[in-house]
Amino acid sequence: NAGVTQTPKFQVLKTGQSMTLQCAQDMNHEYMSWYRQDPGMGLRLIHYSVGAGITDQGEVPNGYNVSRSTTEDFPLRLLSAAPSQTSVYFCASSFGSHTDTQYFGPGTRLTVL
Amino acid sequence: GNSVTQMEGPVTLSEEAFLTINCTYTATGYPSLFWYVQYPGEGLQLLLKATKADDKGSNKGFEATYRKETTSFHLEKGSVQVSDSAVYFCALSLMNTGFQKLVFGTGTRLLVSP
Numbered sequence: 001n002a003g004v005t006q007t008p009k010f011q012v013l014k015t016g017q018s019m020t021l022q023c024a025q026d027m028n029h030e031y032m033s034w035y036r037q038d039p040g041m042g043l044r045l046i047h048y049s050v051g052a053g054i055t056d057q058g059e060v061p062n063g064y065n066v067s068r069s070t071t072e073d074f075p076l077r078l079l080s081a082a083p084s085q086t087s088v089y090f091c092a093s094s095f096g097s098h099t100d101t102q103y104f105g106p107g108t109r110l111t112v113l
Numbered sequence: 114g115n116s117v118t119q120m121e122g123p124v125t126l127s128e129e130a131f132l133t134i135n136c137t138y139t140a141t142g143y144p145s146l147f148w149y150v151q152y153p154g155e156g157l158q159l160l161l162k163a164t165k166a167d168d169k170g171s172n173k174g175f176e177a178t179y180r181k182e183t184t185s186f187h188l189e190k191g192s193v194q195v196s197d198s199a200v201y202f203c204a205l206s207l208m209n210t211g212f213q214k215l216v217f218g219t220g221t222r223l224l225v226s227p
Contacts, residue, residue, distance in 0.1 A: 004156075031213055045214075090157065092215075098144065098145050098208045098214075099164040099206070100213065101147070101162065102213070102215055104156035104157040105156050106156045
């Protein structure tokens, strides 16, 4: 049982490049989400999914796309990277009720030059 | 709106000192409350939680009580260790239009010296 896995761990991009951050979970969780962590701001929700084929925006969705074709995978796409997207990105999953624990991946540290 | 406020850090303590990290919240409805911990270079992991008023969550010597009357969920530990050095996040969870919405505080860094 690997829990929530994320790849890559580190990435450096140039402004305007695109890339996909991968996230997978093996706990059969319906709910998956992406957060970004910036100094002094805690974690902010980018996008989330309540099941395969269903996604929606969080509080900071601009510049990011998601899709959910399987229960296990929830990739995050940066369409045209900007320096403001330099951050640490975390994927999380849970069964989705408000009492449930969200399980986090180890994070991807992204730098956009 | 829904929000979580926790004390600014860093909190610097000597080993075996008593720890309190304050957390207060604003929420519509009846949230669940969580403390997550982030060790250096790692993702967040659940430390403890409480799902209704007056519940006490506890784990690894840490504890926090869900106080509805003061809208608080302060984290305490009687005797900290160097290995407790980490960033601690208070969070609330609500159901919002069918999904679990988790709202985080800004985090408090704890530094414990030998």
